[in-house]
Amino acid sequence: MIEETLGNDADNWDILITSRRSYFDFNIRELWRYRDLLMMFVKKDIITVYKQTILGPIWFVVQPILTTLMFVVVFGNIANIGTDGVPQILFYLGSITMWNYFSETLNITSKTFTDNASIFGKVYFPRLILPLSKVVSGLMKFLIQFALFLIVWLYYLLIKKSISPNVYIMLIPVLLAAMAAISLGFGLFITSVTTKYRDLAFLVSFGVQLLMYATPVIYPLSRIHHHRIWLWLNPLTSLFETFKYAFFGSGTFSLPWLLYSLAFTAVLLTLGIVVFNKVEKRFIDTA
């Protein structure tokens, strides 16, 4: 009886602050309790980006339009890389919209610790809230750009009748979630390993640029004839190909590789969160 009361007493603490924490001590309930904070961060990101600009959120769509035109000129006409018969504007706009979401989320989440050192040094909240908020605010921006893409897509679909989408369009939420998870997983991992030794941070933005060429963004996978397996190993490949297949009816859809991507994503995200949780406690001592 006495032992039981003692046991109860020991369990009665709400918070335990120690140096040790297991790798899988991941508190979803706490994360949920801070959901309002997540929404505030998202709101802040969106409001502050274009404050004191005249065009405001229109800038969200100017960027992909200009990049698309550039790609049409450079890759479509000068380099003459084909698009599998898909109208060039549509092909590049779709790819860019998807790619931007991935690369921007990765770039910003991979700087979570260094960018927010001053806040992290002053107040506690589950650190994961910040990178998660970047994923969500990135998604808002993505949705605006995606709406632009849908308008162009509908034009080619209904008026030009030059593309033949299929039912795999239903997979778009899965593709998006996977993209978000890959960029978040990578970002968490990178920000965690660069808190103490900054070396890797220099590689990130450069590496993301290189990664774009290792992913079928500006070219269709069908253009690659040899050693295609290496491209498939990139978890982004099947996501982009599924996207193109679903919307344009032109990509290469492969269920095994899509499942591989999803599995890869799950592992990467878990690893990212684990490492991130491990680092977050001591980060402020080495920042």
Next chain:
Amino acid sequence: MIKAEGVSKLYRLGQIGTGTLSHDLKRWWAVTRGKEDPYLKIGVENDRTKKATSDYAWALKDINFEVKQGDTLGIIGKNGAGKSTLLKILSRVTSPTQGAVKVKGRIASLLEVGTGFHPELTGKENIYMNGAILGMTRKEINRNFDEIVNFAGVELYINTPVKRYSSGMYVRLAFAVAAHLEPEILIVDEVLAVGDAEFQKKCLGKMGDVASHGRTIIFVSHNMQAVQSLCKSTMYLKAGQLQDYGQTSAVINKYLSKEVKNCLQRSWERSDAPGNDVVSLLSAQIIPRTDDSDVILISTAIDIEFRFVVHKEMDLCLSFLLYTTSGNCIFNVGTPTEVLKPGEYHSRLKIPGRLLNDDIYTINLLFVKDTSVIVYQVEDLLTFEVADEVRTAQWYGKWPGAIRPDLDFSLL
């Protein structure tokens, strides 16, 4: 309720970078073999007066304490005593190297006012932003919104971006949000240093309110006034170690008597007494006219006594100069010039209470011949600190002025 058990924190001194990787590898290797972290052993006490002998220092070493629900705890100590480190651990910004802190209830910490304020956001948006960062839900903020705006006095500017606020408004708004937190435990660093006297009064009043509602407050400050008036019990840290923990006034007295580097007495044998062939000084002593031993408060009258030997007959006087540590001379008084025959003499200067301000003072003593020629002088003879008393007013800032005389000033 908070219980700290053997909390310690080790910091690496110097640059993070070169050498860290090899230390990290050694540490990792030791820990994977199940051995103790080799660098925990070589940490030294965090004493800023000595040159570091190790690359590692304990910012906190083996801190144990318990705070009950509804208590107000003050933490005092000199710079570098480990106060901020302890606060950071309690607010979960960093984790201890060893030991554990157990907490019951929600913690909110105010290590800074306005954490997360964004200059582009309006006052209203920042209230929600800052509140959320400090751990409030949207509902809680909604409930307190009007009160926060009122407390800060920014009704007119609530939809203006805070970058256009005056610094005073900014700070008031930030504190207002924090003051309306409703955690069981509130941790406050010296944020009271900001704002004008009226606002300070408001803040302290608010904190007193919070405490009286059965919530726990942990308050770190250099300001003995504020600690005295706000905290029931107090913890005194020195070089990362817990020196004393108990009832506030007792701990503050201990702190003052230990930390104040008073040099109240010096004396010499005739053979090695400082001086020359005209005079030599035998002793100098400050005697506080109080029962409370060493602590000199602004109300304490003190006597300063000198013994000296005159070797040659001459017209001599003693000139006494009182300096603050910043080098300002507060006053200079002299004895009347007299013809002194060779022999031993004794002199006493009385400084009444309620003359000096709270500060650290040093004494220079001059022996002057024929009212004009300095025959001998001793600089920095004695040092003493005058501490402030508990004030009755709700204002705890530094009292301005070189002296603080108790003059009759009243309405007629």
